[in-house]
Amino acid sequence: MTEVLDRLAGRVAIVGSGLAGLMTALTLAPQPVVLITRAGLGIETSSAWAQGGIAASLGADDNADLHLADTLTAGDGLCDTETAAAILKDAPAAIDALEGFGVRFDRSQDGTLKLGLEAAHCRRRIVHVEGDGSGGAIVRALIRAVRATPSIAVLEGVEVRRLLTTDGRVTGLLCAGRDSAAILSTSRVVLATGGLGGLYDATTNPAGNYGQGIMLAARAGAELADMEFVQFHPTALSSARHPLALISEAVRGEGAVLVNERGERFLADIPGAELAPRDVVARAIGAEIARGGRVFLDARGALGSGFTERFPTIAGFCREAGVDPERQPIPVRPAVHYHMGGVATDLDGRSTVERLWVVGEAAATGLHGANRLASNSLLEAVVMAMRAARDIGGTSAAVAVPVSARGLPVSANLSAVRPVVSRHLGLLRNGGAMLDAITTLLPLVEPNGASADPALVGLAIAVFALLRQESRGAHARTDFPAKLGLAERRKMTLDAILEAARTMASQYPAPRLLAKTA
Incomplete structure (x- = not known):
């Protein structure tokens, strides 16, 4: 695998092959990119399982302002209004771009788009492909386009285990293939790795998706945002x-x-x-x-x-x-079903780590706030992929920096983490249970064993959730059922999360007792 990665050195590296990753690669063409996916293209992605379609204000009785109002209401006071307005305004262009790559949306006999209605929308504005098979149909069309694009190299069956950085800038990826490990030297990386539903027993997401992009970015020093907001369908x-x-x-x-x-x-x-x-x-x-x-x-x-x-x-x-x-x-x-939090990014998909972009569900742009409006996720994936690609197009490959890694982290094992997250960070939460999660997960994070990476993501959810002493959107606490008047989005680095977790654990030496009585 080393020989293959050496030939691809210097290209923009896109990690993940769901809707966001595919759209980023296609929008960057003809600039050479390498698209890295743990499974086959589009396999093990939530995008391919999506049924509801894409929200876009395209009806004669609709407009972006109405769509924004519905988004802000669903977001329960935590949306970034400027970001939300910009993303929703780009919806028509996103639909046009998808059609340009071969997606065929469902239309009526007169040629107009069929528009569906979903919860908390005041208008019919959901566009579909093949009815309730929207995600799969869209992903299949984009995969055909990717396969037909010479500038896109595809590495299937390759898992990225770590981001490599030098002086706070991305310089490479530590990758594991089926039989070997190797380093891809690159100064521009896009994470499009999807959500974290696999941390829970009851999920509609691929079971292996535990928030890999969040973990990779956090270990590289990126800020995370809104980690407490996990949406249950x-x-x-x-x-x-x-x-x-x-x-x-x-x-x-x-x-x-x-x-x-x-x-x-x-x-x-x-x-x-x-x-x-x-x-x-x-x-x-x-x-x-x-x-x-x-x-x-x-x-x-x-x-x-x-x-x-x-x-x-x-x-x-x-x-x-x-x-x-x-x-x-x-x-x-x-x-x-969906995670509103993730790696904090701006409107161009830039994280707080230089030359690291994050798009799709792995990112926290501020569009969704405390509770995602139905079918805004696929829209965000397309819009932010296009925005990130345009931003990357204005950069050049940095001078190659020699990179090395101490060793390949072991493959993640969720068996010790999933029961803790499922029990203590679910639909209803309380302080004692969240402290129990923190004290159970923290020892799993620090030795860097097989549980470390998923435990890190679960720990971030727990710390953010314990710090939010209110109920808002998808975050509901039985010990703090009221909503505070002023809502603020929280952003933290991994170091800050670990420091907070250690402080919380030291102040509450018997969290299991608290969990039973809270």
Whole structure:
């Protein structure tokens, strides 16, 4: 592998092959880049599993200001308004760019885009490809475009274990292949590694995605932001499948209702009902399940025999679980679906480490605030990939600096981390449980063993969450149920996170007792 990486030295390196990584590579063309992916192109990416589509204010009754208002409301006071406005304004250009790379959005007979409705949107503004198979269809189209672009070299089956830096600047990547390890010398890196749902037992994300980009950037000295905000999708299909299959919000957008085992519409009196913001719906469903009940999404009245035609992918998941959605209500439960936090970036995707850009779910731009508005994630991935590519296009490769690494970190193992994160950093949180998570995860981070990298990400969530002594958006604390009047986004480096964790652990020597009584 060393010989291969030597030939690719100096190219812009893009880590990750979901929507954000593919779009960054394509937008940079014809500038030579190398796209590095742990699996095959588009494999093990949340983008390829996305059902809901892309939010874009393209309707005759819609505009970017209305889209911004909905985004800010869902974000619960923590969105960066300037950033959000800029990203949402770029939505039409993002759709045009995707079509230019071969994506074919669903259109009506008159040629106009079909626009769907999802929770907390005041207008129909979700564009789809192949109905509820949007993510997969978009990723497949972009993969074809990448394969046809000579300037893009693809390294599949290669995992980046560390970013290498010299004097605070990126100088290379420490990579592990199937049989060997090697260093790629590069002065420009884009992380597009996706989210961290794999830290949780109940997730709709690829199980191996634990926040690798967050870990890589943090170990290189980058600031992290908004790490406490983990979004639970309200309606994952309740089954033995792992990861859980998603039942898109678009099903509720078409009129499906949520009922408990008694047939009661328990959300009927909540503003927005089934289309209230995700955090509201997820906690309401969680409360029903916590009392020993069950929750179902009933689409029989709204869609009936038309369910399979409208949502073929979801219908397949349901039938796999023994449920006929045309004739039976669908059992659902909340599951981790998206992370609003990540590596802090500006509007060009730049992190606080020189020559390190981060795009997609691994980044925290400030668009989503405390709670992501449905289908804004794919939009952000496309827009920020294009912005980062344009910014990178204005730079040149730095003079090569000799780089070395002390040794290849071992492959990550989530088995010791996942139970801790799932139990203590879930839909509802309290101080004692979060302290328990911190004191359990901190010893796993510091020896740099197989648990160290995922434990680092889990620890960051716990520290940020414990410091936020309020309930806001996706972060809900039973010991601090009220929302503070003024919200501030927190940004911290790994050193600051570790210092805070050690201080917290030293002040509370018996966190397990606190966790039981809090």
